[in-house]
Amino acid sequence: MGQISELLQCAPLQPAQAAIAITGVAALDEAGPGDLSILSSPRYLKQFASTAAAAVLVDRAIKVPTPADRTIPLLVDNAEMAMARVLQLIAPPVPQPPAGVDPTARVDPTARLGDAVAVGPFCVVGARSSLGSGTILHAGVFIGDDVAIGRDCRIFPHVVVRERITIGDRVIIHANSVLGTDGFGYRWDGARHAKIPQIGTVIVEDDVEIGSCACIDRAKFGATRVGRGSKIDNLVQIAHNVTVGPHCVITALVGVAGTVKLGAGVAIGGGASIRDGVQLGDGALVAGCAGVATDVAPKTAVSGIPAIAHRQNLRELNALGRLTELLPQINQLLDTLKQPKEK
Amino acid sequence: MGQISELLQCAPLQPAQAAIAITGVAALDEAGPGDLSILSSPRYLKQFASTAAAAVLVDRAIKVPTPADRTIPLLVDNAEMAMARVLQLIAPPVPQPPAGVDPTARVDPTARLGDAVAVGPFCVVGARSSLGSGTILHAGVFIGDDVAIGRDCRIFPHVVVRERITIGDRVIIHANSVLGTDGFGYRWDGARHAKIPQIGTVIVEDDVEIGSCACIDRAKFGATRVGRGSKIDNLVQIAHNVTVGPHCVITALVGVAGTVKLGAGVAIGGGASIRDGVQLGDGALVAGCAGVATDVAPKTAVSGIPAIAHRQNLRELNALGRLTELLPQINQLLDTLKQPKEK
Amino acid sequence: MGQISELLQCAPLQPAQAAIAITGVAALDEAGPGDLSILSSPRYLKQFASTAAAAVLVDRAIKVPTPADRTIPLLVDNAEMAMARVLQLIAPPVPQPPAGVDPTARVDPTARLGDAVAVGPFCVVGARSSLGSGTILHAGVFIGDDVAIGRDCRIFPHVVVRERITIGDRVIIHANSVLGTDGFGYRWDGARHAKIPQIGTVIVEDDVEIGSCACIDRAKFGATRVGRGSKIDNLVQIAHNVTVGPHCVITALVGVAGTVKLGAGVAIGGGASIRDGVQLGDGALVAGCAGVATDVAPKTAVSGIPAIAHRQNLRELNALGRLTELLPQINQLLDTLKQPKEK
Secondary structure, three states, X not given: OHHHHHHOOOOOXXXXXXXXXOOEEOOOOOOOOOEEEEEXXXXXXXXXXXXXXXXXXXXXXXXXXXXXXXXXXXXXXXXXXXXXXXXXXXXXXXXXXXXXXXXXXXXXXXXXXXXXXXXXOOOEEOOOOEEOOOOEEOOOOEEOOOOEEOOOOEEOOOOEEOOOOEEOOOOEEOOOOEEOXXXXXXXXXXXXXXXXXXXXXXXXXXXXXXXXXXXXXOOOOOEEEEOOOOEEOOOOEEOOOOEEOOOOEEOOOOEEOOOOEEOOOOEEOOOOEEOOOOEEOOOOEEOOOOEEOOOEOOOOEXXXXXXXXXXXXXXXXXXXXXXXXXXXXXXXHHHHXXXXXXX | OHHHHHHOOOOOOOHHHHXXXXXXXXXXXXXXXXXXEXXXXXXXXXXXXXXXXXXXXXXXXXXXXXXXXXXXXXXEOOHHHHHHHHHHHHOOOOOOOOOEEOOOOEEOOOOEEOOOOEEOOOOEEOOOOEEOOOOEEOOOOEEOOOOEEOOOOEEOOOOEEOOOOEEOOOOEEOOOOEEOOOOOOEEEOOOOEEEOOOOOEEEEOOOOEEOOOOEEOOOOOOEEEEOOOOEEOOOOEEOOOOEEOOOOEEOOOOEEOOOOEEOOOOEEOOOOEEOOOOEEXXXXXXXXXXXXXXXXXXXXXXXXXXXXXXXXXXXXXXHHHHHHHHHHHHHHHHHHHHHHHHO | OHHHHHHOOOOOOOHHHHOOOOOEEOOOOOOOOOXXXXXXXXXXXXXXHHOOOOEEEEEOOOOOOOOOXXXXXXXXXXXHHHHHHHHHHHOOOOOOOOOEEOOOOEEOOOOEEOOOOEEOXXXXXXXXXXXXXOOEEOOOOEEOOOOEEOOOOEEOOOOEEOOOOEEOOOOEEOOOOEEOOOOOOEEEOOXXXXXXXXXXXXEEXXXXXXXXXXXXXXXXXXXXXXXXXXXXXXXXXXXXXXXXXXXOEEOOOOEEOOOOEEOOXXXXXXXXXXXXXXXXXXXXXXXXXXXXXXXXXXXXXEEOOOOEEHHHHHHHHHHHHHHHHHHHHHHHHXXXXXXXXXX
8 A cells, every 4th residue: 555655645654554455446335445445425325324445545635534454545646646546556557469460360461550559359450540559459440441550549440440540649439449430411403412521530549549339520622620639439430520628528429510610629529510511619518408509609608409608598498487387377367357348 | 709709818719710820919000900908997998999909908997888799808907918928929029139149249358248248240248248048138238347247137239238237137238329438527627627537336126127328427436337227218317326226217318417326116217307416206296398406205206397395396397387367466455555546 | 603693593793804714712701813602601701801702602692892893792582502503513533342242342243233333342242132223332341142233332441231131222321330230239137138039121212311320220021111312321220120201301310219200301400319129100209418308299390408389498498497496585585485484
């Protein structure tokens, strides 16, 4: 425990305490005598009182009772952040294919592979594509022709990257996601929906992470772009010609329609939809389940379907609740006023 | 038809009727003279009258006219349940790879395979992983290192099960789903969203069925858990550290955010979202499209965004409809009251 | 540029203009001196004024200032449609595996392959399945037993088509989609959700296009059907026994529940859900994020959760906004009226 305490610059432990071996991390109610746990909200004070954890990271702001002797509280400024640092310390390495090209993989002779690149079993790498040093393709990844992937990327099993796409450095793409599908574009020619060719590309900048089963479509022309450092969760749809600014956070099951522009640091909650062509300013916040149909100013929070200022949405929801109480009185009042007129 | 009639314990058929061969099952308006059909709602009485089906399973509760001679009604207590039993009787077997390891599959020498395990073409099974007797991996399944899978599981093509995950017995996972992606967790360090290591696991208990393109993320620490007998549809997101209780039903395109706890027998309709940290009691019902942002008591039905008691939601929707009718009168009334004061 | 001008039947260019080489297509604000761009809405007049494009397709209806000498406006009746034709002219071919069966592919000896069929690396084609002339399976596609696929189809990497499914001619299925997963059907038998066998099929008619990570489930019995010429976007769920009529357009993240019937030319916006059993008439329009719980008449637009006539939804949203303004006055009025009575 000494190593953890030092890492977090906690108050010094007694030697006996420092010598305790921490072998795992667990929630308060699941932790055993070798575990480290966390108390980041007063909501869990009850579980804190009865935990069997060897030690607990405690937010300094929370007033805690002296725990049982078996548990050592480690006071820190921000328990969540402290835990992130501990996890970094103890995280087991993610298994990955060894450097080199697996004998079953199909790598085109014109592809260029940097130092220490690993290409796993059953991968395909197309003509003229390049993989930067240290990049790892897990099993069954498909890389089309003319794709450029930077250094130290991690591409998990069965990801599909179609032709003519550019991916930066340190990008992580989780299993079964697809980059570069044709954008969803047709024009009705009187008899059928004729396909509009989607001849553009996708550009994914440095340090982006993309979840599983996410789809980022190829632009009609030009590029669909995901800005550096942005994080995209599982099952997200990014349509053609979207621009995601840097450092955005897009949660699971969000749909971002064609030509939408997200500024820097935009955050979108799970299940929300953004209508095509909409622009969201820097730091805009979209609540989960929202349906955004109009532009959102910078640093503005919106919610609801269609999305409006979050504060106004709360007012409306509150008014609607009140309305159900007032409606009988309003009805009665209007009836009363009507009757005299009818006499 | 005799076999079906016996299975369902219907009233005895005449020998000529019992001898009719049933060669398929079809909807009333699509059935031909060798087909069995079903009438489970009075909504379809018209189609019943003109069906060409050889026989129809009819809910005893529905008053039916005598059908044309060509069609025999088989009266049963519950037509849907009776049909399920008939389908079980006539279901063709699902094709699957033969027992043994396909020569193209890559199975680590340290993996342990039970009796009658089948590993299809282009599969990968990682180090120290185990597959229980009778478990079948269809083509292109990826099983990472240190994964434990129980007996008689069916894992369909291209499923990805990442490292250190535990799956029980008789679990079915449909094509292209992903278990064990890193949970979506970051902390802003002043310059970027720093990744919080996700060192936990996923535990899928016995008799769970998971649809296609579903994602069940690895816990930050501890486990994301899907309880025994729960059923998860296609395109569902189960985030890190979620606990799904036993016998839950989660319909397509539902997002369950981090650390949510579902009790036993919770049912969630299609397209709904559950906010992180929310708890749903045993038997809670979430309507399709709902956005659940607060805890739900056991056996309570909620709907709307944000979700509220379903009954209250209906009241509010009704009040809102009334409001559009009353608004002109309310406006007029308020104007009338204002004017005198202004004089 | 002469070739483009001719294709679009624009007013004749001067020889010097006709000789300019167009080497790409780009948005007004990203175009360089070799690019063609487009102005289809007055919204972008500002970008038009400062574009560096060599030429711009301009909707004849838009009043444009004379652009800088460097840019030639090409006036057309419909700029979007004109651009679609230009894209068709210049679209680079999509790379695809060469005709024949890749040596790594696993094609059952009983499968029948038409002329010029291409089967990419790591594909599986099951027993008794057939691929029509000119059909292309990209890498890692799985085709189960007894599948019939028509001519000139394009099946992108890692698509899974389960057993006994029928696909027409010129169908495109994008990467990682799944056809033929068991429909999501169970009955509670008192102790558990017992699986209802799903013995039906999926029929995809001619000229359908299906996006990435989309799921089209097998019918309980009979068929789930996607009508000719319909277009389905990424991450869409089509449940068992759904009928999608011809020429429908279903946008990303839409869920269509069991037994829903869509007429011809139905359009569904992103993120919408359709409840099981609902029928949508020909030409019905469903707004994005809508939750459709009742039948929709032909050519009717609906929106909201639950979805109602779009016009009525707008009235209600407007009334709700007004309510937040009026509520204080209504409260005051009701209080005033109450007080005298209490005296």
